[in-house]
Amino acid sequence: MPTPIPRSRPVMPSDAATAAPRVIAVASGKGGVGKTTTSVNLAAAMVNAGQRTLLLDTDLGLANVDVLLGLSPRFTLADVFAGRCELADTILEGPNGLMVVPAASGKQHMAQLSPQEHVGLVHAFSELDRPIDTMIVDNAAGIADGVLTFCQASHDVIVVVCDEPASITDAYALIKVLNRDRGVQRIQVLCNQVQDASEGPALFEKLQRVTTRFLDVTLNHIGSIPRDEWLRRAVQRQEAVVDAFPSAPASVAYRGIARRARSWQSPMVARGHVEFFVDRMVAAGTGPDGGLPA
Incomplete structure (x- = not known):
């Protein structure tokens, strides 16, 4: 069983790397709803x-x-936990300068890390001496515990949902656990694979009705991604659709979501629980917390 990532002596970041990045977690209750495709295209659009x-x-x-970006990592997070490299050694350069930290595939022990190991990974990011605006x-x-910890440690959470009963039910279950067990009070909802312009808002309303009734959480509809053959072709090419086919309907939608997400302010103070880049916020001093998105 891997051990938690050890905290080495604190790294004093350069001035360019001091500011804490905005950290956005992308999650879903159910698999197969396009969560990773959303993460890749949102990052590429950023x-x-x-x-x-x-x-x-x-x-x-x-x-x-x-795999979705056609990259071949030398090291992954599995190597970090095994002590074979540092976190910074895993960073790959993707398209247009996108930085990628890959995880491992087919490593069962990595899916069974302890809560302490998840927290150790979060803390390790404070030692990255890289200028980053958004993660x-x-x-x-x-x-699973890792999902909840990484979402709690982020500044905003995007939940990806499709208009099918299992996806809606599981999205609600994820939101409920994040809210009740981890204190997350604001969730961004992305409606994926919609057939037309009306399906996304209608799907959001279904989810919002049940959360308003049973939970103390605020949902925001960040946008919808249409079903798009060009998106499937981009996946086959191992490229982000925003790069491979910039004028495709899905590309236009992803750029709109990225534009709205960029308007969210980075937090200036720590929130008192496990958090990515918390050491940078402490080093930079205190100030007003980030505001709500428009």
């Missing part, structure tokens, strides 16, 4: 808009971010 972006794959046992965290599907 880079294309001039954001220094890191894409972190935390689907620790069945990772595929590197996108691609989670595994479901409500």
